[in-house]
Amino acid sequence: MNARLSVAVATALGVGYVPFAPGTFGSLAGLVVFAAVRATGQPAVEVAAIVAVFFAGVWAATAAEAHFGHIDPGPVVIDEVLGMLVTLALLPVSVTGAFVGFVLFRIFDVIKPPPCNRLEALPGGWGVMCDDLMAALYAYACVRLLAWVAPAWMLA
Numbered sequence: 001m002n003a004r005l006s007v008a009v010a011t012a013l014g015v016g017y018v019p020f021a022p023g024t025f026g027s028l029a030g031l032v033v034f035a036a037v038r039a040t041g042q043p044a045v046e047v048a049a050i051v052a053v054f055f056a057g058v059w060a061a062t063a064a065e066a067h068f069g070h071i072d073p074g075p076v077v078i079d080e081v082l083g084m085l086v087t088l089a090l091l092p093v094s095v096t097g098a099f100v101g102f103v104l105f106r107i108f109d110v111i112k113p114p115p116c117n118r119l120e121a122l123p124g125g126w127g128v129m130c131d132d133l134m135a136a137l138y139a140y141a142c143v144r145l146l147a148w149v150a151p152a153w154m155l156a
Contacts, residue, residue, distance in 0.1 A: 006063035016075035026077025030084025061125030079132035086136035097154035101143045108135035
């Protein structure tokens with residue numbers, strides 16, 4: 001049961017099993033979670049969701065590495081869910097702003113600029129989650145800058 005639960009969390013309830021671009025689909029799942037959390041209208045819920053997804057992700061990704069038998073297995077996409085929550089955290093983004101955040105996060109997640117590439121070397125789920133957390137912080141900074149430069153496009 002514990003192994004099944006950890007794999008279910010790590011794969012975002014199976015989204016990670018999509019046969020192509022699982023990280024992109026995991027990020028889309030992250031947008032769905034973001035929309036649900038944002039709908040509460042409570043910033044504290046948004047922050048709590050980020051913290052909960054991060055620590056649940058560390059636990060689940062560590063267990064999933066053992067389950068799949070290698071480091072940062074493709075079906076593990078809970079890190080992408082976290083990435084989208086952090087990329088758009090507490091920003092009053094429009095649909096366009098959320099889409100731009102999605103694209104920016106995917107770019108930073110794929111290219112892994114320093115220190116993302118070093119963070120993924122952390123052991124177990126820490127590496128899985130921390131490299132995407134850093135990529136999301138880069139994307140967040142870009143979304144924040146774009147919201148300042150082009151608020152009509154980026155903000156709701």
